[in-house]
Amino acid sequence: MAGTASARPAPARDLAAARRREERRTRALLLAPAMAILIFAASGPLLIVLAYSFLTPGDYGGVVWEFSLKAWFNVFAERDFFTGEIELADAHLSIFWRSIKLSAMTTALCLLIGFPTAYFIATRPRKTRDFWMLLVIIPFWTNLLIRTFAIMELIRNEGTVNSFLIWTGLIDTPIQMMFTEFALLVGMAYVYLPLMILPVYAALERFDFRLVEAGYDLYAGRWQVLRRIVLPLAKPGVVAGSILVFVPCLGAYVTPRVLGGGKNMMLGNFIELQFGQGRNWPLGAALALTLLVIVMAALIVYVRAVGREEGGRHG
Amino acid sequence: MARRRGFDVTRLPGFATIAILCFVLLYAPIVLLVIFSFNESVSVSEWQGLSLRWYRSALENEQVQAATVRSVVIASAASLIATAAAVGAALATTRTRPWRGQTLAFALVNQPLMVPEVVTAVALLFFFSMIKVATGYTGLWYLIVAHAAFCIPFAYLPVRARLQGMDLTLEQAAADLYATPWQVFRRVTLPQLWPGILAGAMLAFVISLDDVVITEFVKSAGQDTLPTYMLGQLRRAVTPEINAISTALLVVSVVLVMAFFFLSRPRT
Numbered sequence: 001m002a003g004t005a006s007a008r009p010a011p012a013r014d015l016a017a018a019r020r021r022e023e024r025r026t027r028a029l030l031l032a033p034a035m036a037i038l039i040f041a042a043s044g045p046l047l048i049v050l051a052y053s054f055l056t057p058g059d060y061g062g063v064v065w066e067f068s069l070k071a072w073f074n075v076f077a078e079r080d081f082f083t084g085e086i087e088l089a090d091a092h093l094s095i096f097w098r099s100i101k102l103s104a105m106t107t108a109l110c111l112l113i114g115f116p117t118a119y120f121i122a123t124r125p126r127k128t129r130d131f132w133m134l135l136v137i138i139p140f141w142t143n144l145l146i147r148t149f150a151i152m153e154l155i156r157n158e159g160t161v162n163s164f165l166i167w168t169g170l171i172d173t174p175i176q177m178m179f180t181e182f183a184l185l186v187g188m189a190y191v192y193l194p195l196m197i198l199p200v201y202a203a204l205e206r207f208d209f210r211l212v213e214a215g216y217d218l219y220a221g222r223w224q225v226l227r228r229i230v231l232p233l234a235k236p237g238v239v240a241g242s243i244l245v246f247v248p249c250l251g252a253y254v255t256p257r258v259l260g261g262g263k264n265m266m267l268g269n270f271i272e273l274q275f276g277q278g279r280n281w282p283l284g285a286a287l288a289l290t291l292l293v294i295v296m297a298a299l300i301v302y303v304r305a306v307g308r309e310e311g312g313r314h315g
Numbered sequence: 316m317a318r319r320r321g322f323d324v325t326r327l328p329g330f331a332t333i334a335i336l337c338f339v340l341l342y343a344p345i346v347l348l349v350i351f352s353f354n355e356s357v358s359v360s361e362w363q364g365l366s367l368r369w370y371r372s373a374l375e376n377e378q379v380q381a382a383t384v385r386s387v388v389i390a391s392a393a394s395l396i397a398t399a400a401a402v403g404a405a406l407a408t409t410r411t412r413p414w415r416g417q418t419l420a421f422a423l424v425n426q427p428l429m430v431p432e433v434v435t436a437v438a439l440l441f442f443f444s445m446i447k448v449a450t451g452y453t454g455l456w457y458l459i460v461a462h463a464a465f466c467i468p469f470a471y472l473p474v475r476a477r478l479q480g481m482d483l484t485l486e487q488a489a490a491d492l493y494a495t496p497w498q499v500f501r502r503v504t505l506p507q508l509w510p511g512i513l514a515g516a517m518l519a520f521v522i523s524l525d526d527v528v529i530t531e532f533v534k535s536a537g538q539d540t541l542p543t544y545m546l547g548q549l550r551r552a553v554t555p556e557i558n559a560i561s562t563a564l565l566v567v568s569v570v571l572v573m574a575f576f577f578l579s580r581p582r583t
Binding site: 023024026027029030031032033034035037038039040042043044045046048049052062113114116117119120121123130134135136137138139141142143145146147149150152153154160190193194209212213216222225226230247248250251253257258267272275281284285288289291292295296299 | 322324329330331333334336337338341343344347348351401404406407411427430431432433435437438439440441442445463464467471496521524525528531542545546549558565572575576
């Protein structure tokens with residue numbers, strides 16, 4: 001034993017190992033409840049969705065345990081009932097297209113309003129910033145359904161906007177805004193706007209305005225300062241905000257159901273339809289997974305964009 | 316910051332106008348909804364004088380009563396479970412050395428924030444209907460567990476933020492003085508952690524109270540919560556009674572969120 005003088009004495013080594021074992025055990029015990037709940041009621045059931053998307057629909061909802069690729073086929077294509085020809089499922093594709101288009105438009109609108117607002121808050125005196133942020137946060141934590149109802153009250157035919165316009169004499173018949181894509185755009189922008197303001201503000205809050213001053217000293221105009229100094233440095237916040245708005249818009253269910261009606265369905269409502277009147281659980285499962293894939297792709301783009309930003313800063 | 320007279324370097328033209336407009340737009344619809352909840356008239360758009368008529372009618376509506384009780388029961392149970400689980404997870408991810416699988420645990424905790432609610436709702440519909448068939452149980456626990464799951468990240472984030480902001484020296488001093496890990500947690504960590512726990516629990520409660528999508532998919536017949544009841548009542552317009560319920564819910568959310576805001580604000 002004299003030869004192993006460099007190693008620690010055996011009792012100390014045992015103690016360290018025991019301590020590590022103890023730590024592992026504590027950690028496992030601490031994590032177990034959260035992991036159990038999440039695997040049971042959030043992550044695990046996603047595997048069932050995957051399985052169901054390859055099954056045959058039952059007559060009254062549910063599934064029959066027979067393998068079938070029909071659901072996945074039906075996501076994008078359909079077989080003509082009479083001729084048997086395969087063609088693109090226009091109805092489905094138009095819902096996909098509307099979801100992506102409206103989500104992109106909502107994101108752009110939120111950025112257009114949210115960026116100046118975040119900038120405004122970030123340039124207030126430090127003491128009042130908390131107050132302005134509280135004003136942004138309160139609507140954000142207010143029930144989404146209630147906020148959608150509030151927009152509905154505003155834009156429906158007998159709503160506040162139309163009543164006001166008729167009262168002023170500008171129009172004599174109400175403008176139809178409910179159940180249009182415009183209603184969806186307004187509603188989603190209203191509901192998700194705080195999600196844009198919060199990260200952009202976080203990026204601008206630490207912004208060093210001496211840089212802007214330097215820009216002006218070097219004869220830059222307001223527009224050049226915004227485009228060449230403020231925007232590049234706020235980019236991580238802008239990217240984060242855009243993702244935070246775009247992703248929930250894609251999966252939106254409540255707002256399109258209330259404001260869009262049956263004609264302006266988005267992906268979320270179309271998925272729900274497969275469990276109501278449509279009664280095609282496997283198709284619903286396949287559609288849900290398609291939505292999940294689109295969202296994950298958006299998130300990967302986001303992680304990449306932010307990663308490049310960080311890498312660029314160091315390199 | 317040295318500023319030239321009359322030239323504010325932080326100002327960008329039009330930004331303040333857009334910002335003020337933005338705040339007006341954020342609050343105007345909600346304020347209008349609240350005002351109209353005190354309207355005497357049956358039609359929501361016409362003002363016929365101040366009245367508590369619709370609050371009374373909502374209070375006397377048995378379906379509303381049942382839905383309210385159900386909402387509160389689910390939100391209380393779910394936020395309690397979620398917060399307890401989240402505190403454990405937060406301790407495991409901040410108070411131990413980095414370990415293999417930490418990223419996976421983190422991804423699992425945040426999964427409800429990333430996966431669209433509709434997708435989780437579909438998954439739970441499948442899973443729970445399997446269990447319903449197998450066991451015959453159709454009670455409220457499905458909703459409670461489902462809510463607890465998506466509440467975990469909301470409870471976890473404030474608790475973890477608090478843990479990361481805490482001074483480790485106190486805990487180390489306690490350990491040096493031969494306190495067991497449990498004693499350290501109970502006597503040193505927990506008293507400092509309370510604001511974070513309370514903040515997390517309140518967020519979880521609000522999130523559960525507001526949920527529509529997952530509840531809509533998971534609930535059995537006759538298990539409406541307040542939001543799904545309101546959505547179900549919706550025809551072409553919002554009824555004044557729904558306005559009254561909305562206002563009441565609004566007050567609860569705003570109070571809880573303000574409390575959260577002041578609890579979670581870093582002390583200076």
